[in-house]
Amino acid sequence: MSNPKRIYELLLDHCSSDAVVDNLMIGLVWTLCQSKGKAATGLAMSPGFATRTLAWSGALAGKPVTDLAAWIFEWDPYQATVAMAAINSCINSRPLPESVAVEHNGEQANLAVFEYFLPQLHDQKVVVIGHYPGIERYKDRMQLSVLEKQPTAEDLPDSACEFLLPNADWVFLTASSIPNKTFPRLAELASNAKTVLMGPTLPWLPQLHEFGIDYLAGVEVTDAEALYHAAAQGGGVRIFNHGLRYRIAELTPANSLSWLKQQIADCAAERTLLNAEMESWYAAGNSSRFPAYQLLERVNSRLSRLDSSYKPLWDEYAANSHSTH
Numbered sequence: 001m002s003n004p005k006r007i008y009e010l011l012l013d014h015c016s017s018d019a020v021v022d023n024l025m026i027g028l029v030w031t032l033c034q035s036k037g038k039a040a041t042g043l044a045m046s047p048g049f050a051t052r053t054l055a056w057s058g059a060l061a062g063k064p065v066t067d068l069a070a071w072i073f074e075w076d077p078y079q080a081t082v083a084m085a086a087i088n089s090c091i092n093s094r095p096l097p098e099s100v101a102v103e104h105n106g107e108q109a110n111l112a113v114f115e116y117f118l119p120q121l122h123d124q125k126v127v128v129i130g131h132y133p134g135i136e137r138y139k140d141r142m143q144l145s146v147l148e149k150q151p152t153a154e155d156l157p158d159s160a161c162e163f164l165l166p167n168a169d170w171v172f173l174t175a176s177s178i179p180n181k182t183f184p185r186l187a188e189l190a191s192n193a194k195t196v197l198m199g200p201t202l203p204w205l206p207q208l209h210e211f212g213i214d215y216l217a218g219v220e221v222t223d224a225e226a227l228y229h230a231a232a233q234g235g236g237v238r239i240f241n242h243g244l245r246y247r248i249a250e251l252t253p254a255n256s257l258s259w260l261k262q263q264i265a266d267c268a269a270e271r272t273l274l275n276a277e278m279e280s281w282y283a284a285g286n287s288s289r290f291p292a293y294q295l296l297e298r299v300n301s302r303l304s305r306l307d308s309s310y311k312p313l314w315d316e317y318a319a320n321s322h323s324t325h
Contacts, residue, residue, distance in 0.1 A: 008072050011087050013306075017295070018295050019035040019065045019093070021035060021064075021068060023061065029045065029046055030200065031045070033065070040090065041221045043201060044200075045174075045200070048149070071083035071086075087203060088201070092204070102116050102247065110132060110133060112246045113246055113248065114132070116248060118138070120170075122141060125143045125145075125168050126138075126143060126145070127146075127170070129172065131155055139154075147161055147164070168192075170195075171195045171196070172198055173186055178203070184211075188212075191212045195214050198218070200218070204249075216249045216251060217246055217248045218246070226242045254317055257313050267303045274295065
């Protein structure tokens with residue numbers, strides 16, 4: 001991958017918002033950000049270790065969501081996690097793509113994505129990045145390898161990715177690889193496999209198609225209050241029974257193109273509105289800088305990058321369409 005920072009630049013583009021943080025909660029398993037104004041909730045998996053030295057604790061509510069989002073480039077795991085939750089709160093304020101809601105039975109709701117793909121996984125070489133509780137139930141149905149930073153039982157260490165991913169048929173990649181900065185390399189190693197990027201940390205971005213991702217398996221928040229309380233009370237897999245459900249979107253060129261076109265149209269409309277507000281601001285005789293000038297700059301940047309993503313995706317779509325006729 002020529003530019004491993006691109007995914008993080010895209011994330012910041014999609015966080016061009018004037019929203020401010022309402023609630024920021026770092027739970028035992030999940031970190032959750034809720035924003036004012038946009039009334040949206042974003043999740044990210046919490047770092048797997050405790051700390052008592054966070055200098056900014058108690059000071060984040062009321063800050064612009066974009067301030068927290070900027071931490072996505074940080075290597076400190078708590079800052080990166082907070083950033084991912086903030087970015088997802090911004091992304092989730094916009095409509096989700098066309099996707100399939102995944103039904104589940106109450107006890108194993110966290111495995112709903114694997115159940116959905118199970119008919120395609122029989123006897124396949126399947127590598128799962130991140131240990132999902134209960135995943136062992138599938139080991140007799142496929143050639144299953146589970147990679148984990150802190151391996152337990154039959155898990156393999158995450159360093160095994162260099163050996164297993166290039167030869168895998170299917171890869172299920174946890175979206176927490178984005179804030180921990182392993183995503184660019186893991187996506188590159190999985191380029192020959194059908195790759196599913198999954199989990200509550202997932203950002204709903206059509207451009208993930210550019211990184212070789214075939215399916216997005218993210219979550220839809222159905223009850224923000226119930227989700228907040230479940231996460232705040234130490235909920236791990238239980239959050240799937242309290243306020244959210246999995247949805248799956250296939251990133252074919254056609255689907256991604258349609259989704260990207262809608263995002264470009266929405267972003268262009270946002271820019272038009274801001275430009276009109278700026279003209280009115282100066283027409284009213286104000287000599288100070290337009291208050292939303294920085295937001296307008298971020299919207300322009302997002303629109304430019306959306307346009308840059310559109311051309312190669314259109315070329316791929318056109319080539320595929322030509323080859324089928």
